Amino acid sequence: MAGMEDVEVVVAHHGCATLRVGDVFLKIDADQTRTDVEVEAMAMAPIPTPEILWRRPPVLALAALPGTALGRLGEPSTTSPAAWAAAGAAARMLHDAPLPPWPGRSLDEIASRLDGECEWLVTNGVLPADLVTRNRRIADAALRPWTPVFTHGDLQVSHVFVDGDEITGVIDWSEAARGDALYDLAVLTLGHEEHLGDVVAGYGAPVDLDVIRAWWSLRSLLAIRWLIEHGFDPSSPGCEIDVLRSRM
Template sequence: MDEVQVVVAHAERATLRVGDVFLKVDADQARLDVEVEAMSLAPVPTPRVLWRKPPVLATAALPGTTLGRLGGPVTGSPAAWAAAGAALRKLHDAPLPSWPGRAGRSIDALAEELADECDLLVRNGVLPADLVSRNRRVAEGALRPWTPAFTHGDLQIAHVFVDGDEVTGIIDWSEAGQGDALYDLATFVLGHEEHLDDVLAGYGTDVDRDVMNGWSSLRSLLAVRPLIEQGFDPFAPGCEVDALRARM
């Protein structure tokens, strides 16, 4: 029998690997609905759905390896990063899904969530006040009208698989939907901004880097407490807190 590998596990969901099969267990059926629908609509390689029996979704493993992970080493040639940029542009140019995604929350809702989270981070002593206030100002630069795009919503480099210079698949689509394309780009290069030029070479257009920095700060500020509560370490080298410090 194949060994059962725990890929990620926390209170909301867990992902297991058994041989060449990934099992995602999620008590929120709506999230699984989004994941399956988004993978069927996305014009980029995605895992093949083997079966689904709520609360479990089974998908086939992808060939190749991930580009890396936040806080860890990265792999892939400049051409591989450019290929990822081209795949992302193809996704952003695709017809819109019918639902808003993680990157598509309203400006007012995001501003309120940002204010509340910054207050909690300072009041509970999680982060220094100057670090929070500086990044809050940077984050507010992302809160402007945008043209909706088909976004992945959680495009960490660990979710993009490559084989050589080819993208073989993108995983974890539960946050997908309509949103700001720059949110995806900011998430993708978070902690690895040295690869942005390669990504944009494949993406095919220049972008507003101040807005990207805003999304990076906003995403990191909103993630710190939930990550701690789920047993992860946003203070690890190269992770969310380092990304916030980089704005200082």
Template sequence: MDEVEVLVAHSERATLRVGDVFLKVDADRARLDAEVEAMALAPVPTPEILWCKPPVLAIAALPGTTLGHLGAPSTASPTAWAAAGAAIRKLHDAPLPPRPGRAGRSIGALTAELDDECESLLANAVLPADLVTRGRQVAEAALRPWTPVFTHGDLQIEHVFVDGDQVTGIIDWSEAGRGDALYDLATFTLGHEEHLGDVLAGYGTDIDIDLDVIRAWWSLRSLLAVRWLIEHGFDPFAPGCEVDALRSLR
């Protein structure tokens, strides 16, 4: 009998692997429905859905390996990173999905969330005051009007699989929907700034990418994530992770 491997587990959801099958357990039915819908609409490789019986979604394993991990150097080639950039662009050029995603929060809602989180980080001395203040200043550039595209919403490099220099699939679509393209690009390159040029080369040079906004999203995403990660058993202070990303923006 195959062993059950726990890949991710916290109070909101869990992902298990049994052989070549991944089981995603999510108590939020709307989030599970959004994931199934997004995978059906996305014009990029996604896992085969084997069955869905809420709160569980079963998907087939993808060939290849993840592009890398936050906090560790990526061994993938520049060509593989560029191929991922091309896949992201294909997603962003697709017809808009019917619902807003995590990357589509309004400026007002995002500003309020960021201000509340920074206040909490300071009040509880989670991070040094100068790091929070500088991070909040950098994050300001992300709080601007944007044209909605089809976004993944949680495009961490662990969610992109490659085989050699080819993208074989993208997983974890529960946050997908209409949103800011630069949010996806920033999430994907968080902690891997050295590969941003390769990603943008694959994404395409026909549009102007504001690098200050990408830096702003690195800061904003990190500030919003630190306390949640700590509370759910993760370590944002690990080398190369969220707190180091904030420090690098000084």
């Protein structure tokens, strides 16, 4: 029919999917708790977020952001150092904002899950034991007390949109919570180590680079099983398994 918009499946896996119809994104999630968090976090965030057009559970309709993603994991970024610095500055604004009312994961929860994932990776022959052991040791540096801040929780490059050198918005807030500021910076620069200096410069506060690198290992170890089980390939060039190998 004339005038009908194409429907694009942006991402789809067990429990949730995101569709694009023209300039509208439709997020469908069986777990409305995640959507509750996303809506409240966007309302609280001091940085640009997508406009909520309507919500009719299990669907949340969001307006598309202008610009393009800062980058993609596994692909060289074509955006400017200034845009990466702007992403660091946006992260700092978020971290300086009042804390959300809900907690994040505790150190004990993260450490327990990490041990379980490492055991699964070795037992199932997904990765060599020495690669897992080395990165598990590196990850220990991230497992230290931190002062909680308002974190996005999944601040990967594909969730940050830019137009030229300016941030136009950040998407996908369902994992927002109180957490470690350096975790957000690590997720943002995962697989893009060459832009870590730009992000830190934009962030404008002292950071422990060894802890960021520890979060790279920890994030990758935690993600691999989920990615495999949901149809993604963490062994693609530049992705999680390459990140772990680079720590060797």
